[in-house]
Amino acid sequence: MNDEVFPAVAADAAERLAVHWRALAAAELPVVPSGPPGTTLKALPEEPPERGEDLAEILDDTWRTIVPQLVHWQHPGFLGWFPTSNSPASVLAELVTAGLGVQGMMWSSSPAATELEQRVCDWLARALALPQRFAHSCGQGGGVIQDSASSAVLVAVAAALHRASRGRWREHGTEGRHRVYCTGQTNSCVPKSVRIAGAGEAVRVPLLPGTHAMDPAALAARMDADRSAGRIPAAVVATVGTTATCAADPVPEIGTVCRERGVWLHVDAAYAGSAALCPEFREVNAGLEHADSYAVNAHKWMRTGTPCSVLWVADRTALTDAMGLTASYLDNPAGEPRTVVDFKDWQVPLGRPMRALKLWYVMRAHGLEGLRETIRHDVRLAALLAGLIEEEPGFEVVAHRLGLVVFRRDGDARTRELAERLTGDPGVLCTPATVDGRPVLRAALGSPYTDEAAVRRIWSTIRRTAAAQD
Ligand SMILES: Cc1ncc(COP(=O)(O)O)c(C=O)c1O
Missing domain, CATH: 3.40.640.10 (Type I PLP-dependent aspartate aminotransferase-like (Major domain))
Incomplete structure (x- = not known):
């Protein structure tokens, strides 16, 4: 039965993803979920199903139960760790790869x-x-x-x-x-x-x-x-x-x-x-x-x-x-x-x-020029963010290379507190780290939806959060 409904459900999944990407691009979703630990576990039945369920229903449940509790790595405010990239070409290739099995x-x-x-x-x-x-x-x-x-x-x-x-x-x-x-x-x-x-x-x-x-x-x-x-x-x-x-x-x-x-x-x-x-x-x-x-x-x-x-x-x-x-x-x-x-x-x-298929799709769909533009775009945004941080009294850029900006406030306790206050902010995710024994925040540019406006928004959130500390 699932074989018969596959084309319609797959089309629905593709449509939902397209809507999801648009919502991410417009920063309509929070970058991190708000549920406490155990939220997803509680929403999932303890027993596995004895009888097969409808794919359409499983897809519905994905959006109801799973998606709201995800960290959205493709969100324009996601600056954590290093980026994990994605694109429609890659997603399509993953579908085809899985289908060919x-x-x-x-x-x-x-x-x-x-x-x-x-x-x-x-x-x-x-x-x-x-x-x-x-x-x-x-x-x-x-x-x-x-x-x-x-x-x-x-x-x-x-x-x-x-x-x-x-x-x-x-x-x-x-x-x-x-x-x-x-x-x-x-x-x-x-x-x-x-x-x-x-x-x-x-x-x-x-x-x-x-x-x-x-x-x-x-x-x-x-x-x-x-x-x-x-x-x-x-x-x-x-x-x-x-x-x-x-x-x-x-x-x-x-x-x-x-x-x-x-x-x-x-x-x-x-x-x-x-x-x-x-x-x-x-x-x-x-x-x-x-x-x-x-x-x-x-x-x-x-x-x-x-x-x-x-x-x-x-x-x-x-x-x-x-x-x-x-x-x-x-x-x-x-x-x-x-x-x-x-x-x-x-x-x-x-x-x-067959992981090669997604690299093949991506290289063909974007071309080397498209992939280069992604890198240049993120490097430009990192330079913009580093410049904004440098201009701000009480902040210091510790390292800035390619798409990564590492920064801190004057005072380790303030940097630590800023990192804590930013945790759970719906609009921005930076990763705290330690450099030379001192706390820092890392901002890695790389989400496909981060643009200049998003960087300015992120920076004003960080500034506002820091000001509220003082
Ligand atoms: C420099 C470096 N090496 C290795 C890794 C590990 O990568 P992976 O998660 O693919 O194992 C990372 C992850 O961010 C990294 O930054």
Whole structure:
């Protein structure tokens, strides 16, 4: 029965989404829900239904029960964390992907899914002006769509540990000797990945004085000391666009340190990497010729819905050696040339949805020019907000890079109180954080509906809230 009603219900869902987007654009909805914890749980029956229900009714319930209790990441007042992007093209592709229901774990499990992914990863590598060796078309490297930057780091670290130990980093005798380096500014997913990969605690390298970026000399000294003590430096994770302040580790110098010591370099550019679509922001790519792997979240700043994180590697065999396992039921059909790519060997899970379709739709529907305009628009809005903050007595801009503005009030207690008072404001969501041990507020521009008027509205809310404190 559901098959028959699908076209009508899907059309209704599409219409509801279009209405929802219009309401968001007009800021008619609150950015955060007002219900206390447990609101949604209370609204949902404890028992699952025994008999099938109407899709139309389930859709109704979605708007009645779920939507009002969501944080609206596409709201013009949403400036939290880093953006999670979206667009009609991406949504349409997700629908088609789900409808086709294919599983692209191997080339033979869905040839077009694999080859489309190869092509769009190469397209994106070109669009971002990445080094040639990251392209599938060059034969040795290539890109793969992961669910998240966290998974990209985990896969890269596992490949690095595998390469450094010939797969034996957890064996008796070598266990606990391998080291992975990052900084205290690295995203939390990095130390987590290092732990999961079985290399203990990531080593935090000191920062260059007065910055939030890794000190390459300190990195070299730490690696050499570790080696002298019988440890094995296996990987460095550098960040371009840290989560707290959008700082960039000096990848060219870090790359030299890694190359001289034969250590894997992964560059995490989950947020800032998208900026390289615009030639004027290509400094984010500096030093990538040294990187063994590189990741950008298309779902952060490329109008592509989550999850969609693209990981490129310079040497695909390093990945497939670490992640590739076969079983009789995963053998490629006899006679199939081994030139094909089996993406199951480039990631942790076996199964994989066809995520490439949404990147393909998005790149085609927006064109590179459209995607560049998104970046430029958000960078302009961030500059506007930073300027408004700078002009205001008693406020300070702590960091301002690309679409991120980090700011505080004079006095930590006031900043903390401002953050608390803003929590739950229907018109604005900023994320509190700590920088150099002091509280700050982060404002990341990236909602498709944030425009100049919205930025001025957001700023007047922040000012009004601050004034009410004093
Ligand atoms: C620099 C950086 N790296 C990694 C991540 C983790 O991204 P994901 O949620 O895709 O794992 C984030 C998230 O904001 C980030 O800012």
